[in-house]
Amino acid sequence: MRTVLPGATLGILGGGQLGRMFALEAKRMGYRVVTLEPSPDSPCGQVADVQIEAGYSDPGALRRLAEECDVITYEFENIDAGAVEFLEGLGKDVHPGSRVLRISQDRLLEKNFLRDSGLGVTAFMAVDSEADLMEAARTVGLPAVIKTVRGGYDGKGQAVVSDEAGALAAFRKLHGDHPLIWERKVPFLKELSVVACRGIDGKATAFPVSENIHVDNILDTGIVPARISATAAERARSVAKSVGDALGIVGSYCVELFLIEGDQVLVNEIAPRPHNSGHYTLDACVCSQFEQQVRAICGLPLGSTEVLKPSVMINILGDGKGNTLFGADEAMREANLVLHLYGKTQAVAKRKMGHFTVLGDSVESALAKALAARALLRWG
Ligand SMILES: Nc1ncnc2c1ncn2[C@@H]1O[C@H](COP(=O)(O)OP(=O)(O)OP(=O)(O)O)[C@@H](O)[C@H]1O
Ligand SMILES: [Mg+2]
Incomplete structure (x- = not known):
């Protein structure tokens, strides 16, 4: 090494x-x-x-x-x-190597890999024809989320279906060169994620669990620590570490999870890189997910994942109404708000333009301040 x-x-x-x-x-x-x-x-x-x-x-x-x-x-x-x-x-x-990339960029390889590794995932099936589709409706069941196997992000290339007619319409729209994946829709209580990092020596660290609120399938708000039981949090972090060990990954990665009844977690997907839901680590932790990435790929010891304060991260998306962000000056009157903008010039609708993180003494106070700050921001 x-x-x-x-x-x-x-x-x-x-x-x-x-x-x-x-x-x-x-x-x-x-x-x-x-x-x-x-x-x-x-x-x-x-x-x-x-x-x-x-x-x-x-x-x-x-x-x-x-x-x-x-x-x-x-x-x-x-x-x-x-x-x-x-x-x-x-x-x-x-780092991570091509094997990890191949698995995580193909939802079927990924779900099969997770299932074979003994990790909980929703029921799923590959669907490459209308006959497969009908079989999936019978055996995997409805409601379902039908997704392209490759290339999707922010909910692109997927459809939620509740009956066979809807499934057929989604199949005709989404099916191309690759099979689709039919996933049983999970009746989740919350969406969670864990950013973890694994070094060249196999030593791993996991950041605290983020509770993620999505709007239109795009991450909107990340709340840390997640408002879940200690058992659920422990399970989420342990599953995240198991995913990394099973993959043999080197670097920061994220495991997106569904929290279901009984404090159980199912893995939704793996991102073999730092993740939007881990941006809070830049401002709320001793060491960020990006610093961990640097440390891991360079063969350095991993840093502390300790959270110094509860935090709420909110994404700043474009809305197509202009490319200038107004209100940052007002929002920054909240002294515990840290603003990150990504240097993108075109604020097209739903494009991730930046984010901000608010630190607080409690998640509730950080959330209230973050929502108030968001209301001040607008594109023009
Ligand atoms: N099987 C499922 N059951 C219930 N909800 C689901 C399921 N699959 C996806 N979703 C919902 O759709 C969102 C986006 O799905 P997913 O994370 O698979 O796609 P993505 O487009 O790759 O997103 P990302 O931007 O995280 O890469 C999830 O965060 C979740 O809210
Ligand atoms: Mg996702």
């Missing part, structure tokens, strides 16, 4: 906000950062030392990334796993 010390150069595939926050933490720790991203002036490119402006699978660009960097990671799971394999083939350390 090689330790990559500060001063070295870290590479990141992808130039979005997760890359930006990773780069900011890495820079603070004294690393250089190179990002590979096709869109110019990307959120990560704005703060990295170098942005290689090319497609994620461009062999020349990948070669240059490998030459310039001591270790490489990625910030979203819809890059071609072949690109990561190509880097590995050049003898470069990429």
Whole structure:
């Protein structure tokens, strides 16, 4: 195991906000950062030392990334796993590796992997034809969520169906080159997530559980600590650690969970990278999920995941009404609010433009202050 010390150069595939926050933490720790991203002036490119402006699978660009960097990671799971394999083939350390990426970018591989690892998931079935669809309706059951197996995010590429006619319509709309996945809809009490991190030596840490409120399938609010029982919280963190061990992952990752009756948890999905629901760690924890990522891929000891204060994180989404955010000055009158904007110029509807975190003495007070702050923000 090689330790990559500060001063070295870290590479990141992808130039979005997760890359930006990773780069900011890495820079603070004294690393250089190179990002590979096709869109110019990307959120990560704005703060990295170098942005290689090319497609994620461009062999020349990948070669240059490998030459310039001591270790490489990625910030979203819809890059071609072949690109990561190509880097590995050049003898470069990429964390998490291509195997983890392959599993987590394919919902069927992922659910099968989780089930085979003995972890609880909702009933599911691959659906590649209308005959499969009818069988799924009979055996897995309704209501269901039908999803594309690859490429979905923020609820894109999925449909909730409650009868066979709806399922057929969803199938015809969503089915393409790949099978779909039919998931039994989970009657969850809450949505939770745990960001965890696993080092090259297999040592792992898990941050406290976040309680996540989604609006239109997009994360809206994250509340930490989650308002759940100690048993449920313990189970959630333990499942998250088991997922990481089963995957043999190196780096920060997130396990999205459903809390169901009896304080049980089911795994919804895995993100093999820092996660929106872990942004609170930047302001509320000793060590953030991004710093943990840096530490893990560099072979450094992982830091403390201790939460210093209860927190509420709220996403700032575009709404298509303008590209200037008004009201930040008023919102910041709340001195325990920390604002993060991602440097994106076009605030199109539902685009993640930034977030803020409010720290409080209790979750309730942080939540009240966060909701009041949100009401002050508007695009124009
Ligand atoms: N089987 C299910 N039962 C109940 N609700 C579900 C199920 N699958 C998905 N959902 C709901 O839809 C949301 C989005 O689903 P999921 O997390 O699978 O998709 P995604 O588009 O990959 O989202 P993300 O932005 O987290 O990557 C979930 O957070 C949950 O609210
Ligand atoms: Mg999700």
